[in-house]
Amino acid sequence: MSLLERVSTIIRANLNDLVDKAEDPEKMIRQVIVDMQNQLIQVKTQVALALADQHLLEKKLKETEDSCTDWMRRAELAVDKKEDDLAKAAIERSLSHRQLAENYQQNVADQKIEVENLKTALHKLDQKLSEAQAKADILISRHRRSRVLGKARDIQLAASNSAGSGTFDRMKHKVIHSEAVSQAKGELAGEDSLDDKMIALEKEDQVNQLLAEIKGRKKASA
Numbered sequence: 001m002s003l004l005e006r007v008s009t010i011i012r013a014n015l016n017d018l019v020d021k022a023e024d025p026e027k028m029i030r031q032v033i034v035d036m037q038n039q040l041i042q043v044k045t046q047v048a049l050a051l052a053d054q055h056l057l058e059k060k061l062k063e064t065e066d067s068c069t070d071w072m073r074r075a076e077l078a079v080d081k082k083e084d085d086l087a088k089a090a091i092e093r094s095l096s097h098r099q100l101a102e103n104y105q106q107n108v109a110d111q112k113i114e115v116e117n118l119k120t121a122l123h124k125l126d127q128k129l130s131e132a133q134a135k136a137d138i139l140i141s142r143h144r145r146s147r148v149l150g151k152a153r154d155i156q157l158a159a160s161n162s163a164g165s166g167t168f169d170r171m172k173h174k175v176i177h178s179e180a181v182s183q184a185k186g187e188l189a190g191e192d193s194l195d196d197k198m199i200a201l202e203k204e205d206q207v208n209q210l211l212a213e214i215k216g217r218k219k220a221s222a
Contacts (some may be wrong), residue, residue, distance in 0.1 A: 029136050036129045043122045050118055054111040061104035068097035 075090035 029132075029139055033129070033132055033136060036125065036132060040122070040125050040129055043118060043125055047115065047118045047122055050111065050115045054108065054115055057104060057108045057111055061101060061108055064097050064101040064104055068094050068101055071097060 071090050071094035075087045075094060078084070078087035078090055
């Protein structure tokens with residue numbers, strides 16, 4: 001994969017998606033930042049080299065154009081001196097340099113496009129790196145917070161499902177049952193007390209009745 005293709009892949013990458021898919025988001029974020037920084041250095045180096053090549057080609061173009069002009073001047077001088085053979089040779093040299101200059105012109109044009117592409121990639125990558133660096137701390141903080149919340153939920157779930165919780169519930173039910181039994185006994189005890197009172201009243205009434213009968217008989221026999 002070429003440098004520009006790698007840079008393009010990084011530029012298109014969504015940092016949030018990378019974090020969501022990563023087993024270790026913090027490690028992934030830091031690795032992405034490092035990769036982008038390394039790519040940025042490489043692109044800067046390539047821009048510098050491309051510019052150097054462009055300047056070299058432009059220099060070669062200028063030299064070739066100057067040679068083309070110089071050989072044509074020599075051809076004119078040879079014509080003035082009635083040296084047609086020399087004039088023809090000078091013209092051929094001039095034409096050769098003109099063809100070479102045209103090639104250099106095309107190379108310079110192509111090189112300028114390459115330089116602009118690299119500059120554009122450098123600018124976009126620099127922006128992407130700045131955005132990633134700005135998001136990195138936030139994403140790491142969010143990940144750590146979610147991890148803490150997850151652990152807290154795990155603890156709550158474990159506590160709700162723990163043996164201690166089950167034991168507590170069983171003891172609670174026993175206490176409620178014991179209270180209900182005690183209440184029932186109390187109610188039964190109250191009923192027993194009422195029965196006893198009623199029996200005592202009936203017995204007292206019977207005793208009074210028998211006492212009255214005895215007194216009546218005594219009075220009648222007197």
